[in-house]
Amino acid sequence: MQADRVRQLLDAYGADPGRWPEEQRDAMQAALARDPELEAVRREAAELDRLLDGYAVGGLDLTGRILAAIPETRLERLLGWLLPAEPTLWWRPAMAAALPLVLGVVIGVSDIPLAGATYDWSAQEQGLLGGAATESWYE
Amino acid sequence: VSADDATPGELRDDERREALLRRAIAALPERQRSALVLCHYQGLSNRQAAAILDVHVEALESLLARARRTLKKELKDHHAS
Numbered sequence: 001m002q003a004d005r006v007r008q009l010l011d012a013y014g015a016d017p018g019r020w021p022e023e024q025r026d027a028m029q030a031a032l033a034r035d036p037e038l039e040a041v042r043r044e045a046a047e048l049d050r051l052l053d054g055y056a057v058g059g060l061d062l063t064g065r066i067l068a069a070i071p072e073t074r075l076e077r078l079l080g081w082l083l084p085a086e087p088t089l090w091w092r093p094a095m096a097a098a099l100p101l102v103l104g105v106v107i108g109v110s111d112i113p114l115a116g117a118t119y120d121w122s123a124q125e126q127g128l129l130g131g132a133a134t135e136s137w138y139e
Numbered sequence: 140v141s142a143d144d145a146t147p148g149e150l151r152d153d154e155r156r157e158a159l160l161r162r163a164i165a166a167l168p169e170r171q172r173s174a175l176v177l178c179h180y181q182g183l184s185n186r187q188a189a190a191i192l193d194v195h196v197e198a199l200e201s202l203l204a205r206a207r208r209t210l211k212k213e214l215k216d217h218h219a220s
Contacts, residue, residue: 014207021185048211
């Protein structure tokens with residue numbers, strides 16, 4: 001792997017190998033092991049990671065806003081990606097009902113109770129199913 | 140510094156740093172912020188996050204890199220002031 005590509009990946013994903021693209025982890029580790037300059041870049045990225053990890057992002061409800069801002073036109077494609085091989089529309093009512101659960105699992109919203117849920121998904125569902133994307137998504 | 144071990148001054152520093160980071164993240168352009176939240180905080184893979192944001196992985200990496208660059212600059216400027 002070229003040094004420029006290693007820098008690109010560190011700039012994007014930070015220093016934690018767990019966040020690097022899986023198929024590039026070994027090459028990243030090898031490149032870092034043989035180049036002290038790249039290792040210095042990684043240490044710098046690790047410092048920013050440490051600061052970011054100390055911040056509880058949940059307070060801003062950003063995940064809900066991201067989901068709510070997905071344009072309606074992309075709903076079917078997104079669902080197709082989540083649950084492929086369903087060419088007909090018969091599943092859509094059931095899928096819509098299950099959407100909060102599916103997205104909760106996919107997004108990994110660990111602080112949302114899935115059993116006996118009290119979390120209010122109505123805003124997200126409205127944004128996804130009603131297409132009311134109020135954010136400037138294409139910023 | 141854990142909350143149990145921290146002095147009042149250190150706690151204030153932590154609170155200031157968190158407030159700064161919160162403001163800096165909130166001020167990011169929407170798509171950069173979304174990319175950061177999905178990848179860094181929610182732990183999605185690059186392909187999953189790119190699919191949700193409806194961009195190619197290369198574009199996702201650009202969003203992430205710009206977000207991290209901005210946050211690094213904000214934090215560095217704060218420490219320098």
